[in-house]
Amino acid sequence: MKDLREIDNLLGVIFDSSSLGTVAGIFVAVLLPTVILLLETVQSDSWDRAVLINKVINLRQVFISVCLMAVPTLLWSVPYLKLLLLICYLSGLGTMTRLLWISIRWLMDWTESSQNGIKYRLRRQMLTDNKTDSRERIRVWQRFLASMSLPADKQVKGFSDGALFYEVFLKNYFDMPSYREEILQITTRYLETVFCMPRSNEQEFVNFAFTEFFRCVDSESEAALYFYWMAILDSEFIHAQEDERRVSFLFHAIRKQTPRIIDSKSEFKLELLSSRLFNLLLKRNRGILDDHWLKKTPWKIDSRQVLEKNVAGRAQSHLLKQFWEYVTKIDESDSSGSELRNNGMRLDNLIEVIFRHANPIVIRQIYSLFRIPGLKSKCNT
Numbered sequence: 189m190k191d192l193r194e195i196d197n198l199l200g201v202i203f204d205s206s207s208l209g210t211v212a213g214i215f216v217a218v219l220l221p222t223v224i225l226l227l228e229t230v231q232s233d234s235w236d237r238a239v240l241i242n243k244v245i246n247l248r249q250v251f252i253s254v255c256l257m258a259v260p261t262l263l264w265s266v267p268y269l270k271l272l273l274l275i276c277y278l279s280g281l282g283t284m285t286r287l288l289w290i291s292i293r294w295l296m297d298w299t300e301s302s303q304n305g306i307k308y309r310l311r312r313q314m315l316t317d318n319k320t321d322s323r324e325r326i327r328v329w330q331r332f333l334a335s336m337s338l339p340a341d342k343q344v345k346g347f348s349d350g351a352l353f354y355e356v357f358l359k360n361y362f363d364m365p366s367y368r369e370e371i372l373q374i375t376t377r378y379l380e381t382v383f384c385m386p387r388s389n390e391q392e393f394v395n396f397a398f399t400e401f402f403r404c405v406d407s408e409s410e411a412a413l414y415f416y417w418m419a420i421l422d423s424e425f426i427h428a429q430e431d432e433r434r435v436s437f438l439f440h441a442i443r444k445q446t447p448r449i450i451d452s453k454s455e456f457k458l459e460l461l462s463s464r465l466f467n468l469l470l471k472r473n474r475g476i477l478d479d480h481w482l483k484k485t486p487w488k489i490d491s492r493q494v495l496e497k498n499v500a501g502r503a504q505s506h507l508l509k510q511f512w513e514y515v516t517k518i519d520e521s522d523s524s525g526s527e528l529r530n531n532g533m534r535l536d537n538l539i540e541v542i543f544r545h546a547n548p549i550v551i552r553q554i555y556s557l558f559r560i561p562g563l564k565s566k567c568n569t
Contacts, residue, residue: 196270205264208277212257215284219250222291235311235331235344238324242317243310244290249283256280299345308346315352316359322367329360329371333378336385350385354392372416379420394437397421398445402457425464429471438468439481446486450499458506462487466510469541473534478541490544507542 223245230236241247257280260273290306297307314320314328332352335344360371383390397420404414428434442465449457465487469478482488486500487507494504515535 199270205261209261234327239310239314253280253283315356337381350388354389391437395441398441443485462506475537
């Protein structure tokens with residue numbers, strides 16, 4: 189007790205309430221205008237505003253710091269409390285100093301794009317901060333994507349090469365499962381812009397899209413996600429009709445996904461994939477190029493495998509089914525056969541692509557044989 193009294197008396201001699209109040213007032217007088225200035229500079233930018241409120245001038249920390257500095261000045265004359273009050277005061281002063289220092293560094297960071305700069309680091313943290321409210325993270329995600337579609341001089345500096353897109357997308361997608369539909373809805377608006385950026389990880393995104401699409405097939409509660417992923421993949425298939433780079437992404441994903449689909453024993457999944465693959469090959473009509481991609485997958489039809497129950501056999505049987513259904517549909521819709529003749533060259537190319545060692549003339553003759561009504565009925569019996 190005697191030691192505490194001596195310490196209390198010593199602190200009373202060194203410090204007084206007026207000097208403590210003066211120092212606190214100076215810090216508050218400097219910090220508050222700085223806070224106002226910072227907020228005014230980012231009024232229309234949801235990303236930087238979120239960074240400032242959460243990372244730079246956290247208003248909760250400002251309030252706590254002011255209280256920690258104000259209370260000791262009011263209670264300084266109370267006996268035996270000076271040591272505790274001084275600890276509280278210095279804690280508030282330290283927090284206030286740190287906030288002021290970060291604020292000044294933010295204002296003085298002119299380069300912005302430097303990965304060592306405070307603006308880049310705090311913006312980067314804000315994209316994946318689990319402590320941030322989910323709605324605010326979604327707004328930041330949208331601002332991040334929207335920045336990529338702006339002219340170069342208006343983009344957020346340091347975030348225009350697409351390198352972070354896939355990483356941040358996955359983090360948000362798994363961190364906020366209840367907001368996945370909204371995340372996908374926002375993301376699909378900017379995908380084409382993002383995929384034009386260097387290092388956008390489009391290959392990885394397409395692989396993930398296939399995985400999620402087929403996962404949602406088995407989940408009735410995620411029907412909305414299923415349709416979002418379907419729209420994204422259908423868009424990829426459409427663009428791949430004219431884009432060799434995107435064709436390579438699709439075939440890489442198809443080669444990777446096919447064994448998983450076969451293992452799931454889902455005919456519906458096989459139907460979904462085989463129909464899209466067949467339509468892609470039909471629309472592209474690029475012979476040698478398509479053959480180059482297809483033969484790297486289990487889908488190229490081989491008479492020695494097509495009846496097997498393994499991965500290649502099941503995949504090929506579904507692609508064969510798509511082919512015959514397409515030919516039969518054309519034939520049955522046009523009794524004169526002119527439509528079939530008009531598609532002859534395209535079908536010849538398609539046959540050479542999807543069949544291994546196939547002769548288009550022989551396949552035509554086989555089809556002509558089995559479409560003879562009398563013989564066809566006998567074969568069916």
